[in-house]
Amino acid sequence: MEKDQDKILKEVTQGEYKYGFVTDIENEAIPKGLNEDVVRLISQKKNEPEFMLEFRLKAFRYWQTLKMPEWAHLIIPKINYQDIIYYSVPKQKASGPKSMDDVDPELKATFDKLGIPLDEQKMLSGIAVDAVMDSVSVKTTFKENLAELGIIFCSFSEAVQEHPDLIKKYMGSVVPYTDNYFAALNSAVFSDGSFCYIPKGVRCPMELSTYFRINAANTGQFERTLIIAEDDSYVSYLEGCTAPQRDENQLHAAIVEIIVNKNAEVKYSTVQNWYPGDKNGKGGIYNFVTKRAKCVGENSKISWTQVETGSAITWKYPSCLLLGDNSVGEFYSVAVTNNHQQADTGTKMIHIGKNTKSLIISKGISAGFSQNSYRGLVKVVKNATNARNFSQCDSLLLGDKCGAHTFPYIEVDNKDSIVEHEATTSKIGEDQIFYCNQRGIKTEDAIGLIVNGYAKEVLNKLPMEFAVEAQKLLQISLEGSVG
């Protein structure tokens, strides 16, 4: 603990985005631009079966008919989709490394530097990682150990080759390509991601995680994650993301689909730390993500936890479709915006089954010139008897140039349901900081202490190892925001 605190201090005083480095590695990329040929090329590069190409083409054609959505409380500069590289892979000795020896040392070094060692001997025990750089998965660890339990954990591309039946059955079943603009775009050009299948009755013994890294310039990252939890199974899943510091904006449009069957439980945690742009708002990642879980079975449960500190613009609403009777959806979120960052994030809880329950705890923290919005929908359909929702949306403001906004939507068509919404807005008081100062605590540390206290309810939901990481991240993100 002491060591952690010292490290925090050091990091706070340095306080820069520490993942901003670029790995010098040879890339194989296709030319910039987007058209049907590019979609075909991606599919061909990945040696995909026919049904995948069809899916992509349908999505692409549909996307062309769409306009970028403008309802979010965001100012998004026009994105030139012809100026993006849609497929870029770090060159490796062999395609799809089978052992550590096949992984490029530069790549290994990169992930080491990010604190994600790919070498299983050196890894934190109890966490299996799928590491994705630019458009492809570099390495998935502990695959064999998991396979013994019947758990499939691999890159999406591998799943397409090895388990096409599962992909065919579930891909697009939670987030269809017609869902929204970015979902359609992703469905057309996605290049990789993670796939996870937990068979009936299996409790996954380790944390599964995907680590996303954008490295190459001018590329977009479009990945898909698909998680299927069969009856009576359990899995805890974590994703992390970083990107180099660049003056240009880069697009990240992902899809996460989760299917939760009878009595199964999935915990999905995100620590999002994409490059947020510099102090003047130059550069940074556009993070436009569609995440949704479908609680199909009775007594199923999905829990989303997100700590969002990075990205120039965030647009994401991890949602829960509560179809099964007695199913439960939870959403815990901390979103921090500083400098010129913008975030429009929240959740959707759709109650369809009987006795379904949902809980929303959202903590927004805005500093600098940033804009931070919570947007959430709670919907109870006519037959969802006894549905229950509780929402708590808190906003914390640091300084007087930032904004916090709350857009709750509540639609209830069932008279036996109870929906509650609570919201607060507060500022870190100067008197609180002074009180800490008087006890010998520096202002930066005082803010860290207060902000972490404020976000504790959410941070506590993260797996242990990542909770510490997230605490530090909060503090670093707010460096220099008061004073």
Added chain:
Amino acid sequence: MSPEERASEGIFLGFQYPIEIPGVSMVNFMKTAVNEQRKHKGLEPLSSSDFLKLMREKKELVELDADLVSRSVNEGFSGGEKKRNEIFQMAMLEPKLSILDETDSGLDIDALKVVANGVNKLKSPDNASIVITHYQRLLDYIVPDFVHVLYNGKIIKSGGKELALELEEKGYDWLKKGVE
């Protein structure tokens, strides 16, 4: 000097109205403070077990309810609990000079005794306390070595503990007249 430097150099300010910090546990708050001050003095931070031991000791010394330290800093504390918590923090930080700003305001007699006991127990040849008050009541329990009367930013009268008794009897007006 910034407030945190002054604090680390050994000056402690007991607040008249202690501030609530929701979500921040007393343990975390005190640990950060203690270790920041140790760092200032070039000392290693305390290990978790040493820290908890120190906390237990000081808690007993100032008769602080055990459950108060597991709660958020001052959140939902009664007036008396808040003041007791100030004395507890003073005990933890072992300052050279403590300034207690109207520590007696809003306290009932029992709480007053507990707070005064704490202050007395912490008294040593190596430290000093400035107790700011309007009433003799507190001084029945904390017997001062010196009494000073502050008026418009200046000390206008100094004396021993008898001065406080004299003030209790005569009020302050006669002193003001002397100045004006």
